[in-house]
Amino acid sequence: MARAGVVVGGIGLAMVAATGVSNAYTYDGSDPSSSGCAGGATTVETATVRNGRAMLGTIELRYSTACHTAWARLTLNHRQSACGNASAGYECAHAYVTRDNDGRSYSCTISQGQTQCYTPMVQDKGMTSFTQAGIDNVYGYADTRTAAY
Secondary structure, eight states: OOOOOEEETTEEEOOOOOBSSOOOOTTTTOOHHHHTTTTTOEEEEEEEEEETTEEEEEEEEEEETTTTEEEEEEEESSOOOSOSSTTTOSOOOEEEEEETTTOOEEEEEOOTTOOEEEOOOEEOTTSOEEEEEEEEETTEEEEEEOOOO
């Protein structure tokens, strides 16, 4: 079940299907904004994505107490340059949210010219989840994850 990428308010959203064998809960795969879960959500874990001394961006684990859901938000310190094909030479920056108990995972990709993306949500009541980001650029590839919450 792949979803097409869209640009909303300058934020590149490219959502893909869940991976892994897992349970499907009410909010699994839902958009945090359109579901209303983003209102009142907080960042519960954060990590700086860096390659050596170069700080490339920030990966956050966002959590909604109203919906009991978690998702990833990746913000770059620069606009995404050309990416995603052989001529660009770089993979587009991307983020994942993964539920620990069953491995259900959703991702987002930052499109060229954009600085941020967020993933669809995983239900997280009574469970833990973590986020992970990958950024590829002139400094090399950086892969960082947050602690679970």
